Amino acid sequence: MSISPPPFSPPRSATNEEDNNDNVHDDDDDDDEYIDSARTLISSFDLYKNAIDRLRSSVSCQSIEQQQNSLEHFKPLSTRTNAWLYMRIHDDLFSILLDYLLIENLSIQSTVLSIFANIACEQASHEQIFETNLIDIVCRKVVDTSQIDITNRCFRLLGNICTVEDAARKMIEADLTRSMGNVLRVCTDAACLHSTIRCSRKLSTYAFCRDRMLDSMCLLSICKQLFAEKVALRKEAMKAVLEWDIDSSDRSRSQLREGEIFRFLITTMEGKSDKEYRHIAFRLLNNLLRYSDMRTEFGLRNGLDFLLNMIHNHQYQSTYEHLKCIGLFCVCCQETQNRRLIKDDMNKLEIFFNYLEKYQYRSNFLDLLLTAIGQFIYDEQSLIIFVKQMQFIERMCDLLESVVMIKYENNEKRSLGDDEQDSIRRKRQKTKHTTDTQQQQQQQQQRIPVTIEFNESLFTEFVENTHLDDERHTLSSSSGQIASTNTNIEIRRRTEALIFILLSKLSYETTDKTLRRFLYNRRLVSLLLRYIYLCDEPNPRAIRIIYRLTKTLDCTEYLIDLGLPYLIELNFYSNIYIHDYNYTINNDDQYLLNILLNDNRAFFQRLSWTNEENRLKTIEYTLIKNIENHINTPYAINEIVRRLNDTNLDDKFYIMLTSVATLKEHHLISILFEQSLGYNYLSDQSNDERACFWAFRTLVRRCASATNRTYINE
Known part of the structure; x- marks a missing residue:
């Protein structure tokens, strides 16, 4: 007996080898079966034909048992791979099955619905299903929810069909969502609930279905099933909520909040659930926290405490989950209510600063932490906590050194010889003013690089869409230029931009003086100057910060103690011993500097200086002039005298470094020899030979150019 090929199958090849392979393949797929006898072989085509003929002959008989047997014989065939290939040539198959479905027998109806559900698993069958009134x-x-088994199989069938929009519209027109809502509310059978939730998952992909489902409170009822005893049912409910587009309607988020979605997630993620379960929970929480109202609700539901516990107790988590908890904690800072809760708990506030050190080689993670810190910068109380209790300035200095400066230092090393590198290394060692060596070593050991990728879209959007400052660095419309985002220096170098934005907020005149004074930090100023020197396209904020420090009137006493003229020379010039002080400001250089200090174009344009060295000289000239304007006032002079004569003040050296470079001649004579013994104090300093040399060289240079010759004699 010849073996018939499957319907619509491609023709076989003529070679014997391929024929053998096809025969093996047919055997493996069980396309041929032995019927009644080991000697009687029948093709799959005939097998399906015989089963359908049996259905056709039994549908009109009066024996329920015979009808049931025919259906039970056909049912396993409907689950086979490629079953639709054999069934689709029988045009009356669906009409036969529909006749069975109309029989008033629950067992028969249940079997027919199962067969239809199996057939509907093959998407190719949907076109013929739509042509019927199935x-x-x-x-x-499904309106009658009392028959649990029928309801279960109905929703299983509908869930397989509703992947096509036309089918979904038919279901909505038939008011399926009302029945779905009733089942989800009152049904207690796990299998029926599972099928119903699965069907709701498929329907929720269409906006017109979601609106009707919300009217029937389906989403709220699905949330109630998150607390079911069956793990499989909870997972299905989680997937349904995860796939629901909650962005399209506030009603969706309202039902989620009413369904206590956050209480479920917190309970679930704290427990030691399986990996898939936790993964779905993390994804769901990630989706929910994209929305402002959900972030606020999460904070009110003790979500921040939950994340804090997850961050601290991370021994049972993967590194990815641990970082994600920190990321979600950062994202929650966007809401005022959450910031208030974090600010009131030092343990929460410390999270941002603790992890600045542990992950500072991961720029995208750093950006996330810095953006979260930036959410607090317009709250003065938070700024006070940052600066006075969290060592904010020192943390920013650490980041500048280990993240920003290191790449520019490496670039410089590649362009310098060994002798120049040794000179620069010695100079850098002398500019470290406030950090203990042992403490630096401990911090260095804590800096552990993270090797996994961490580019979640939620966190990327949080960083990129957050504007932290009043200096909106966009080109003005009057310029007539359209700026591409990739030309903005703060987008191209986001990590250093965030550091400078945070420091800039402290430098504004509107910021309280008690906070601004912390910026007069020699280590910080040295790093900013060094950054300006090394970077051929520096962020304009670095220059603006130092400029504000020299322009602010109410912080003169801190400016005096900074020794800024010496720090400028030390960081701007490779050899201060042979530095030429002759420089005349020109209008072109001043124009470019004004752009850096005041114009938004500085963020988009790489300014072209006639001579690159002129850039540093122009900046130096402007800063020194600002210092001279402040220091040659009665208040500043009296303050210098008072400090030099104060026996309780030990470090007076940097006061003298500022004085010898910027005080006018008659004031300088008074400081050196009359009102105080500044000269003696300066000459007694031997702990910093470079600084002493610079001070006396500056003093001699000023004496040589003095108009009063007695000044030279003294």
């Missing part, structure tokens, strides 16, 4: 019949049957 969807209308099934939607009418």
Whole structure:
């Protein structure tokens, strides 16, 4: 007996080898079966034909048992791989099955619905299903929720069909969502609930379905099933909520909040659930926290405490989960209510600063932490905590050194010889003023690089869409230029931009003086100057910060103690011993500097200086002039005298470094020899030979150019 090929199968090849392979393949797929006898072989085509003929002959008989047997014989065939290939040539198959479905027998109806559900698993069958009234019949049957088995199989069938929009519209027109809502509210059978939730998952992909489902409170009822005993049911409910587009309607988020979605997630993620379960929970929480109202609700539901515990107790988590908890904690800072809760708990506030050190080689993670810190910068109380209790300035200095400066230092090393590198290394060692060596070593050991990728879209959007400052660095419309985002220096170098934005907020005149004074830090100023020197396209904020420090009137006493003229020379010039002080400011250089200090174009344009060295000289000239304007006032002079004569003040050296470079001649004579013994104090300093040399060289240079010759004699 010849073996018939499957319907619509491609023709076999003529070679014997390929024929053998096809025969093996056919055997493996069980396309041929032995019927009644080991000697009787029948093709799959005939097998399906015989089963359908049996259905056809039994549908009109009066024996329920015979009808049931025919259906049970055909049912396993409907689950086979490629079953639709054999069934689709029988045009009357669906009409036969629909006749069975109309029989008033629950067992028969249940079997027919199962067969239809199996057939509907093959998407190719949907076109013929739509040509029948099957969807209308099934939607009418689910109205009666008392028959749990029928309801279960109806929703299983509908869930397989509703992947096509036309089918979904038919279901909505038949008011399926009302029945779905009733089942989700009152049904207690886990299998039926699972099928119903699965069907709701498929329907929720269409906006017109979501609106009707919200009217029937389906989403709220699905949330109630998150607390079910069956793990499989909870997972299905989680997937349904995860796939629901909650962005399109506030009603969606309202039902989620009413369904206590956050209480479920907190309970679930704290427990030692399986990996898939936790992964779905993390994704769901990630989606929910994209929305402002959900972030606020999360904070009110003790979500911040939950994240804090997850961050601290991370021994049972993967590194990815641990970082994600920190990321979600950062994202929650966007809401005022959450910031208030974090600010009131030092343990929460410390999270941002603790992890600045541990992950500072991961720029995208750093950006996340810095953006979160930036959410607090317009709250003065938070700024006070940052600066006075969290060592904010020192943390920013650490980041500048280990993240920003290191790449520019490496670039410089590649362009310098060994002798020049040794000179620069010695100079850098002398500019470290406030950090203990042992403490630096401990911090260095804590800096552990993270090797996994951490580019979640939620966190990327949080960083990129957050504007932290009043200096909106966009080109003005009057310029007539359209700026591409990739030309903005703060987008190209986001990490250093965030550091400078945070420091800039402290430098504004509107910031309280008690906070601004912390910026007069020699280590910080040295790093900013060094950055300006090394970077051929520096962020304009670095220059603006130092400029504000020299322009602010109410912080003169801190400016005096900074020794800024010496720090400028030390960081701007490779050899201060041979530095030429002759420089005349020109209008072109001043124009470019004004752009750096005041114009938004500085963020988009790489300014072209006639001579690159002129850039540093122009900046130096402007800063020194600002210092001279402040220091040659009665208040500043009296303050210098008072400090030099104060026996309780030990470090007076940097006061003298500022004085010898910027005081006018008659004031300088008074400081050196009359009102105080500044000269003696200066000459007694031997702990910093370079600084002493610079001070006396500056003093001699000023004496040589003095108009009063007695000044030279003294």
